[in-house]
Amino acid sequence: MKPEAKTRKVRRSFTLTPEAVAFVGETRLKRGVGSNSEALDLLLREAMLEEKRQKIDSAYQNYYDTASEQDLAEQREWAEMTGPNMFRGMPKH
Numbered sequence: 001m002k003p004e005a006k007t008r009k010v011r012r013s014f015t016l017t018p019e020a021v022a023f024v025g026e027t028r029l030k031r032g033v034g035s036n037s038e039a040l041d042l043l044l045r046e047a048m049l050e051e052k053r054q055k056i057d058s059a060y061q062n063y064y065d066t067a068s069e070q071d072l073a074e075q076r077e078w079a080e081m082t083g084p085n086m087f088r089g090m091p092k093h
Helices: 018-031 036-066 069-085
Strands: none
Touching (some): 018 036
16 A cells, blocks of 8 residues: 555544454455554545546536537547547656
């Protein structure tokens, strides 16, 4: 796990099922994190990222489901003009 900037943490107490506790412990061992709290934090961050990814995917899907044929044709035209080398020569960050 890569080092991350220190963030202020908030102590909370949660009641979990034995299966959830076992899963957190297994995650700690598999991922090599130092504690169950770190493992739980990792799992929650992954869940938050997945939710964000799903929202973005949904927004894209909604756009393409509602875009007019003219909009889609224009996008195809731009894609054909720029081709796979669209970003060639641009400075890298």
